[in-house]
Structure formats: structure tokens, C-alpha cells
Amino acid sequence: MTKKLVLIDGNSIAYRAFFALPLLNNDKGIHTNAVYGFTMMLMKILEDEKPSHILVAFDAGKTTFRHKTFSEYKGGRQKTPPELSEQFPYIRELLKAFQISSYELENYEADDIIGTLSLKAEQDGFEIKVISGDKDLTQLSSPKTTVGITRKGITDIEEYTPEHIQEKYGLNVDQIIDMKGLMGDNSDNIPGVPGVGEKTAIKLLKQFPTVEELLSSIDQVSGAKLKEKLETYKDQAIMSKQLATIMRDAPVEVQLDGIEYPGYAPDKVIDLFKDLGFQSLLEKVGGDVQTNDEPEVFDDIEFKIVEEVEESIFSNKNAFYVEVLDANYHYSDIIGFSIVNNKGHFYIPTDTALKSSIFKAWAEDESKKKTVYDAKRTEVSLRHHGIHLNGVVFDLLIASYLANPSETIDDIASIAKRYDFSSIQSDDAFYGKGAKRKIPDGKELAEHLVRKALVLEDLEDKLESELEENQQLELYHDLEMPLSFILADMESQGVKVDKDRLLAMGDELKGRLANLEEKIYELAGETFNINSPKQLGVILFDKLGLPAIKKTKTGYSTSADVLEKLESSHEIIEHILLYRQLGKLQSTYIEGLIKFIHPKTSKVHTIFNQALTQTGRLSSIDPNLQNIPIRLEEGRKIRQAFVPSQEGWLIFAADYSQIELRVLAHISSDEKLIEAFNEGMDIHTKTAMDVFHVTREEVTSNMRRHAKAVNFGIVYGISDYGLSQSLKISRKEASQFIERYLESYPGVKDYMDDIVKDAKLKGFVSTLMHRRRYLPEITSRNFNLRSFAERTAMNTPIQGSAADIIKKAMIDMAARLKKEGLQAKLLLQVHDELIFEAPPEEIEVLKEIVPDVMEHAADLKVPLKVDYSYGPTWFDAK
Structure with missing residues (x-):
């Protein structure tokens, strides 16, 4: 072999x-x-x-x-x-x-x-x-x-x-090293012979096989200037050849x-891919996971499969687990329940529980305390069956997330493993993955769910103590737990999508795509498959003679970055770029949204991830309603399909203005930033004035654009490289810009220095509401790890505090709507924006109470400012 x-x-x-x-x-x-x-x-x-x-x-x-x-x-x-x-x-x-x-x-x-x-x-x-x-x-x-x-x-x-x-x-x-010796190498700063490029070097080496032979035969070289250069830079050519020679x-x-290769370790690769967020690559290695055919052996546990629900199985304090097999619980049903308390361990089959009035009464009884995993998912799943969950006193998912947001939480087993509670299989191990995924028979399923409830019971006190030690009980009880049920309301309520309007948009896009096709064919002089990079490459580079910037194994590259560089070269390019953008809108956002319209409600019911990001921000999946494209007009128009659930109602949208910069002003106590916000100045204009040392009247749109980039960049820990990419300027210019910014705002500079020192002492940073992010790498000897941790230390308190404030606003807003007796409903949270639906007669009230609630969600050294708008669709409300 x-x-x-x-x-x-x-x-x-x-x-x-x-x-x-x-x-x-x-x-x-x-x-x-x-x-x-x-x-x-x-x-x-x-x-x-x-x-x-x-x-x-x-x-x-x-x-x-x-x-x-x-x-x-x-x-x-x-x-x-x-x-x-x-x-x-x-x-x-x-x-x-x-x-x-x-x-x-x-x-x-x-x-x-x-x-x-x-x-x-x-x-x-x-x-x-x-x-x-x-x-x-x-x-x-x-x-x-x-x-x-x-x-x-x-x-x-x-x-x-x-x-x-x-x-x-x-x-x-x-002769490769001889060629390098003559032509040099800019990337390695190998000088070579000035004025001798690749073509000249090759020509000379075809006549004289080595640099040494060439330099000993300079008199035979044609061209007086070339002879002179070779004579002048003899020693440099020899040195350059030496530098280019690999030892x-x-x-x-x-x-x-x-260094034999034994094959990769699937479990370790999968864990790393999950940690890095490489979802698309996970699929490629998932099938290669080596699983042990022998099932894990755990200590026996006693449990009872309940055939008829009786009040005697419930206690005043219960660990209660609801199993929904699919991640999207809006489209998946419950497959079983388990309860663990001082009376025993119980598994209740789905039908048995849902047909029982005793079970429903217990679930809805506020006095019957319940410890759960993922209160939001549990509540939404029960609501599908007309049951509202009350009496939740502890949520293992949220508590674990707050205790250490850097840990990936896949299921209860992943939390149990962290706390050395090992008597439980992961869901992937128990149910299988992909095509092998199946629900085992009743007894096996019963035991698995009972073990999950046992973890809930076992870990509650441990996590509660950990949160108390971290000064996070208020964050847990007063912010995240109430928010779970508000998010459950929002998810269950859903957002109505006008399917006919989406289909009409799709037809319109198809028409525009057809017209673009004809125009592209006309400019190309023939028909071809525009979606085929190979065929498109032939048209652009062989037939039309455009410069080929990049090649692949299969031909010319027609990637977006290549086409953007060629846009001024031929009229066809702008049409192709638009064709691709519209095609993506059609497939991803028109057809993609239609796929998620629930057949029973005619709405989309997104899932808000409450226990995912390390900054505390919510994210949205299935579908992601926080990521609908708005830069392209056709993308913005997709929001026209999001309409109120009742005829004649309106969509009302309110968003914080520059909340992260206001949080930065508060945390850093920078006098200039505080003054600018308190006086209601445009912060980007103010920054441009300070950094460029000009008056307000002298600030150009380009100056303001640069100032805006560095303002928001500072919040996200931007580097000179990141800023240079954002503004299309050199790294040197970007570095100077950041330096001038920090000179102009010394409070920000002091905050950055102090927060890093503090993080090195404590090992973590906190938001205003004590949300933590642990940074073990901040004292690492590895420069790269340490630098990343330092930047994270600077920006996490800002981003995390902004996330906490809008969560607080959501809780206060829900209470205010209830107090006012309004029909208006909170539908979505999109980063710094809250979106409601309401009857027209309540709009005037919302115009008063929404800014009032949102602007008083936190007491900062600068005012929080909220802008609002409304209209018959989400599009009109912006």
C-alpha cells in the first residue's frame, strides 16, 4: 500500500x-x-x-x-x-x-x-x-x-x-529559486533585481540556467539598462536567491x-463545530459519529407509568418535564410527560394527560410549584392543547444559561454532564439522529423522561445557589423568568402573513426575473443558464472578453466579489447581480416564509432563542424574523406581507435610538458623550466635530459616515482592520481615526482600560443587571486569545446592558398594556425594536405609553430615546 x-x-x-x-x-x-x-x-x-x-x-x-x-x-x-x-x-x-x-x-x-x-x-x-x-x-x-x-x-x-x-x-x-532571486518577492520583501519582473526573469533563465551563470555572463545579455541593473545588483540577486531557497x-x-493519520475523532469534531457554530459542516460529519452499540448502563430507578391521572400523584413541589421531540415545537406534538416529587417518579403518556381534567387543573394551579426545563417551550406546547402553565418557580434551561452563557446547551443531558450528574443519555444517543431517529417503546421512553425530571429535581438547589452567589437572582427572577412567558405569548400569538400578497410578490419577482433574463440574453447575444457559473463564465470572459479576475478548477469564478469588481466593465454585470439578489429573495424569503405559515393559524410563529447568545440578546429562528433584508427595496417590501391579525388593525413599531451608544455614555461617564446626548445632538455629527476638529457646519456627509462607523465600531470592539474594511480606507487611516476618537473621548478610553483590568482580576465582566460573561482567556499567555478576550470585555457590558434594557421594556410593556386594558399585542422583538398590533382607536394611547415605558426601562446618565411609526403593514410602520 x-x-x-x-x-x-x-x-x-x-x-x-x-x-x-x-x-x-x-x-x-x-x-x-x-x-x-x-x-x-x-x-x-x-x-x-x-x-x-x-x-x-x-x-x-x-x-x-x-x-x-x-x-x-x-x-x-x-x-x-x-x-x-x-x-x-x-x-x-x-x-x-x-x-x-x-x-x-x-x-x-x-x-x-x-x-x-x-x-x-x-x-x-x-x-x-x-x-x-x-x-x-x-x-x-x-x-x-x-x-x-x-x-x-x-x-x-x-x-x-x-x-x-x-x-x-x-x-x-x-530554476524556481533563480526566478525568485531575479524578480524578488514583495510579500516576503525579497528585493531581487529592481525592474526585473517575472517575464524578464523567465526570459533570462531560458538563456542562462542559473542566477550565478547569468551574473558571470552579463556581457551576453541584450539591453544596456538591463545589463547595468544586473551589474549593480549582483550581490542582491545572489542574496535574494538564498532567501528564497527553502532549507x-x-x-x-x-x-x-x-505523524500517521488515524482518522478524526467524530465526537470532538462535532463538539467543536457546535461550539464554533459550523451548522452546515455538522451535517457532513454527523453520519460518521462512532456510537457504541452497547447501551449505557445506569443505576436502576423505580417509576410508575400512569394509566389514569389522579390527584394523589401530585405534590406541592414537582419536577415537571414535557417532551417535544422536534426542535420546532409549533409544528410538533408532545410525546410524553414526567413528574418527580416526594410521592414518587411518574411517567404520563400524552393522551392520558391531555384527556384528564385533573392534569389540566394541576398544570394551571399557581399554588402547585413546578420546576421545568424551558418554560417557554413547555407553555407553548401545552397551549396547543388549551392548557396554560402556572406555578413555575424554576427553569433549569434559563438558570444554567445565566450561570455560564458560554456553555452550549443541547438538552438536559448537556447540563447534567456539566454538573457531574451522569445518569442520563443525551437525546441524540437515546432517539438517534437523522434517518435513524425514532421514538422507543413506552417503557424505554418513560424511563428516559423520568430521568430528565430527576435532573430537574437534583440540580435546582445547586443552580439557585450559584445564581445567588453571582448576584443574579434578580436578573433570573425579575427579568428572564417573566420574559419567558411574554415570549411564549408572542410565539403563540404569531404574526399574520398575507400569503396572497407574498404569492403576488413572488409572481412579481418571477416577472422581473424573466425580464432580466431576456435583457441578459440580449446583452450576451445568446441564451444560457444564468445560474450556471460555468456557462456564465464562458459568456463573460470568453465571449465578451471581460478580464478574468479569478479562476476555479471548473473554469472562471463568477462570485459576487468578482462581478462587483467588473460592474463598470459591461452593462450585463449589473443585471446579473440584480438577477441573483432577486432570485435569493424569491427562494429564501418569499418561498421560505410561505413554508412557515402555519396551516391552522395562517401566521408564522417564530421561535425566540432566550438561552443562546453570550450578550443576552434574543435571536429568532424558524423563520428568522430579525433578518428580513431591508437594504434592497424589494427586500423591504416583503414586510408588506406582515399584517395585523384583525381586519382594520394597525402595526405599531417602536425602536430605541442609538441605545448602545447611550449605554456607552452611561458606563464610561465620558463628559462629552453625556453632554451630547443630554443636549439632543446628533451623536455622529458631534463625533465628527471632535475627531476632525471642525464646526458643526463644516461636517461633511463623509465625515459623519466615518464617525458613525467608528461610533458603532467602538461598541463592537472594532480593530483598525475591521474599520478599514467597513470604510474602504487603509488600515493606517483607520488606526489614526480610532486614536483620534479615543483622544476626543478620554472617558471611553479610561473605561476600556479599566474594564480589561477588572476582567483580569475577576475573570468575567457584567452588564448593568449583573449578567455575566466569563473570559478565562483574558489572562492567557497566548496573545491572540488574550486580545480577543480584552475586546470582548470592552463590548459585552455595552451590548449586554442594551439587551437587558429592552427585555425589561418588554416586561414593563406587557404589564402596562394589561393595566390600561388594551387589546394591543406585542408581536415581535427585532434587536432594538418592539412591534405591536392594535386597533386604530388605541394608536394614540400607544404613542404615549410605548415611548414612556421604553424610555424609563433603565435609569441612565443620558436619556433613552424611542422613535415610533405605524401603518397597515410592518412595511408601512417603518
Whole structure:
């Protein structure tokens, strides 16, 4: 069997991935685009190459032996963006999960590790594949070693063999370093011979095989200027060749038999993917989970399957669990109940419970105290059967989330595991996954649900004590618990969607798409499949002759970033971009929303995730109503389909104005920020005045735009790289802008310094309402992990406090609507916005009480400000 070694240039691939993909964040605020791209590449390599041995090499530091030859080697490189730096530890975690060896060597580069190991492997009869984004490594190509170089994408690889190098350059592999010696390399700051580019270098090397032979035969070179340059920069050319030459006998301690690839560890990969939020990749590894055919053996427990509900099974205090198998409980039914109390352990089959008036009376009895898991889900599920849940005193899901929001909560078992309560299987293990998912028979199901109720009983006191110790009981009892039932009301109420209007929009979009098709065909001079990148590439680059910016294995790249760069080159491009945008609206938001219209209610019933984000913000899924596109006019129009549930009613929308900046002013006590808000100034204009040192009249729209970007960027811990990308300016300009901002607002600068110091002492940061976010990495010796934690420390109290304030406003608003005896209902929360439906006669009251309640949800050093609007649809209410 052929031994195959894959060697990966870790730093190069990570950089490629970072710059090839847009900045992505998971729900913990960690940037993940480099890790995601690296993962995509890794999985493709493992699938395509099926290596017997594999290693990822990393650069050990900024200084290498080459700096002794040339101190400016790799000089001039911009500092690694912190958004990338923070991802390297996760890339290393990824490699551990995949059981792939990694290695770095002080004073040497990854190239030297790869060069040394590839030579050893050749001598040992291996087939070798090298993967990098750096063409320097093509010098390692040989009959046994293929060098794959990533192009502009991350998984698009050009393979360099000796034959390919000959075909591409007309040179032998050995001449790659000579070519580099002559032309230099800007990315590594290798000078080469000024004025000699790739074409000239290749031409010279076809005449003179090496740099040395060329320099000894300068008199035979044609062209006086070229001769002069070669004569002047002789020593530099020799040095450049040396710098470009990869060392193949570096003191690498790794042995080939120590980097065998045993296959990845599925459980670890799945856990990491969940942690990073790689949902689409989870599906690719989920089927490969190695499960033990032998079921876990737990201590026996006694339980009773209830055949007829009697009052005698209930107590004054009960652990009560309701099982709904599907994640979307609006479309799934209850499959069983369990109750654990001082009278015993009980499983109640669904039909038995729901047909019982005794069960209904107990569930609705406020005096019968209940400990549950996910009160919101429990309440909504029971409501489908005409039962309202009362008497909830503890919710394990919410308590666990508040105690440590960084922990992923999949089910009760994941919480139990954290607290060493191991006598319970995870739902995936019990029910199976995917096509293998099924509900076991009554007795097995009964035991599983009873074990869940036992966890509720066992962990309540432990979690309650933990919250008390953390000063979070008020946050738990007064904010999150009441909010659960308000969210249950909102989810059950749902939002009416005018299906006919959506269908009409869909037809209109289809018509526009058809017209765009005709226009594109006309400009192309022929019909073709616009959705086929291959066919589109042929039209754009072969037929119309547009410059090909990026190529893939299958042809030309027609990705959005490529087309945007070509927009001014030909009229067809703007039509293609619009065609794609409208196509996505049609498939994702028109057809996608229609899919979620409930057949019984004609409404969409989104699920608000209350225990997911580390900042405390709510998120929305199935469908995500917080993410309906509004930048494109056609996207905004989708909101026209969201209408009141009753004829003649109106939609009323109210949102906080710049709440996070107001929270920043309060927390930082910055005098200028406080003054600006208290005087009702436009904060972005004020920032532009302070940063650019101009009067209000001198502030241009561009100045205000820059000020707005840095204002909101500061809230989210933006770096010079992030700001440069946002404003399309250089990192140097962005860095200067941030410096000027912090000079203008010293209170903000002091807050940032102080909160980091405080976090290092405590290990966590808190919101105004004591919501915590733990930051164990803030004292890490790893610079990247520490830097990310420091930025998180700065922005979490701001974002989290804003999230707490709007949650408080929702609770106060529900109470006020009830007090006023209004019919108006709260339908949605979209970040800083609350959306209601109400009869027209109540609008004047809402105009008074909604801002009043929202603006008094918190007592800050600056006023909270709320804007509102209303109309017959959500679209009209904005």
C-alpha cells in the first residue's frame, strides 16, 4: 500500500481563508471565517487525498535565520489583523479534534519544516502532497511531490508538478529559486533585481540556467539598462536567491512514523463545530459519529407509568418535564410527560394527560410549584392543547444559561454532564439522529423522561445557589423568568402573513426575473443558464472578453466579489447581480416564509432563542424574523406581507435610538458623550466635530459616515482592520481615526482600560443587571486569545446592558398594556425594536405609553430615546 504524506502550510492557508471569506462571527462573538475556510480546505484534502500521514506546519515567530542574511526580510508586512490572530488557537483546536499533528520550529519557517519532511518522505518512498498559498513551495515539486497552491478561493487548488512548471514557465523546478532571486518577492520583501519582473526573469533563465551563470555572463545579455541593473545588483540577486531557497535539512524533530493519520475523532469534531457554530459542516460529519452499540448502563430507578391521572400523584413541589421531540415545537406534538416529587417518579403518556381534567387543573394551579426545563417551550406546547402553565418557580434551561452563557446547551443531558450528574443519555444517543431517529417503546421512553425530571429535581438547589452567589437572582427572577412567558405569548400569538400578497410578490419577482433574463440574453447575444457559473463564465470572459479576475478548477469564478469588481466593465454585470439578489429573495424569503405559515393559524410563529447568545440578546429562528433584508427595496417590501391579525388593525413599531451608544455614555461617564446626548445632538455629527476638529457646519456627509462607523465600531470592539474594511480606507487611516476618537473621548478610553483590568482580576465582566460573561482567556499567555478576550470585555457590558434594557421594556410593556386594558399585542422583538398590533382607536394611547415605558426601562446618565411609526403593514410602520 502506497504511503501518502500531506504537508500543509498552516499560516499561509489561514491567511488565505481569512481574506477569501467575509468576516464571520459565531454566537459567542468569535470571528470564525479563517477557521471555517481552513476547515473546508482540510475536509476536502482528507477526502481527496486520503493521507496515511499528515502534518500542518506553522511559523514559530517573526525572526528566522534568514534575518541574519537580510534584516529587512519580510519587513513592511502589515500587522496580522486581530480578527485573524484570535482564530489561530481555534485552528489548533481543530487540528487536535481531527487528530492531525502540527509542528513549529524556532528560528525556521513552515516552508523549511515542509521542505525537510518532504525530502525525508521522498527518500522513504512516500507519495507527497504539499498544500500552501505561497508559490515559493513550488520549488519542492518532484516526481514524488506535488505542490498544491490555493488560488483566490480556499478550496480551488492549482497543482504544480515538474511538468506543470515546465508548461507554465518553461523552466525546470530547480530554476524556481533563480526566478525568485531575479524578480524578488514583495510579500516576503525579497528585493531581487529592481525592474526585473517575472517575464524578464523567465526570459533570462531560458538563456542562462542559473542566477550565478547569468551574473558571470552579463556581457551576453541584450539591453544596456538591463545589463547595468544586473551589474549593480549582483550581490542582491545572489542574496535574494538564498532567501528564497527553502532549507531541506532543518533540525526538525518530528519523525514520519509519528505523524500517521488515524482518522478524526467524530465526537470532538462535532463538539467543536457546535461550539464554533459550523451548522452546515455538522451535517457532513454527523453520519460518521462512532456510537457504541452497547447501551449505557445506569443505576436502576423505580417509576410508575400512569394509566389514569389522579390527584394523589401530585405534590406541592414537582419536577415537571414535557417532551417535544422536534426542535420546532409549533409544528410538533408532545410525546410524553414526567413528574418527580416526594410521592414518587411518574411517567404520563400524552393522551392520558391531555384527556384528564385533573392534569389540566394541576398544570394551571399557581399554588402547585413546578420546576421545568424551558418554560417557554413547555407553555407553548401545552397551549396547543388549551392548557396554560402556572406555578413555575424554576427553569433549569434559563438558570444554567445565566450561570455560564458560554456553555452550549443541547438538552438536559448537556447540563447534567456539566454538573457531574451522569445518569442520563443525551437525546441524540437515546432517539438517534437523522434517518435513524425514532421514538422507543413506552417503557424505554418513560424511563428516559423520568430521568430528565430527576435532573430537574437534583440540580435546582445547586443552580439557585450559584445564581445567588453571582448576584443574579434578580436578573433570573425579575427579568428572564417573566420574559419567558411574554415570549411564549408572542410565539403563540404569531404574526399574520398575507400569503396572497407574498404569492403576488413572488409572481412579481418571477416577472422581473424573466425580464432580466431576456435583457441578459440580449446583452450576451445568446441564451444560457444564468445560474450556471460555468456557462456564465464562458459568456463573460470568453465571449465578451471581460478580464478574468479569478479562476476555479471548473473554469472562471463568477462570485459576487468578482462581478462587483467588473460592474463598470459591461452593462450585463449589473443585471446579473440584480438577477441573483432577486432570485435569493424569491427562494429564501418569499418561498421560505410561505413554508412557515402555519396551516391552522395562517401566521408564522417564530421561535425566540432566550438561552443562546453570550450578550443576552434574543435571536429568532424558524423563520428568522430579525433578518428580513431591508437594504434592497424589494427586500423591504416583503414586510408588506406582515399584517395585523384583525381586519382594520394597525402595526405599531417602536425602536430605541442609538441605545448602545447611550449605554456607552452611561458606563464610561465620558463628559462629552453625556453632554451630547443630554443636549439632543446628533451623536455622529458631534463625533465628527471632535475627531476632525471642525464646526458643526463644516461636517461633511463623509465625515459623519466615518464617525458613525467608528461610533458603532467602538461598541463592537472594532480593530483598525475591521474599520478599514467597513470604510474602504487603509488600515493606517483607520488606526489614526480610532486614536483620534479615543483622544476626543478620554472617558471611553479610561473605561476600556479599566474594564480589561477588572476582567483580569475577576475573570468575567457584567452588564448593568449583573449578567455575566466569563473570559478565562483574558489572562492567557497566548496573545491572540488574550486580545480577543480584552475586546470582548470592552463590548459585552455595552451590548449586554442594551439587551437587558429592552427585555425589561418588554416586561414593563406587557404589564402596562394589561393595566390600561388594551387589546394591543406585542408581536415581535427585532434587536432594538418592539412591534405591536392594535386597533386604530388605541394608536394614540400607544404613542404615549410605548415611548414612556421604553424610555424609563433603565435609569441612565443620558436619556433613552424611542422613535415610533405605524401603518397597515410592518412595511408601512417603518
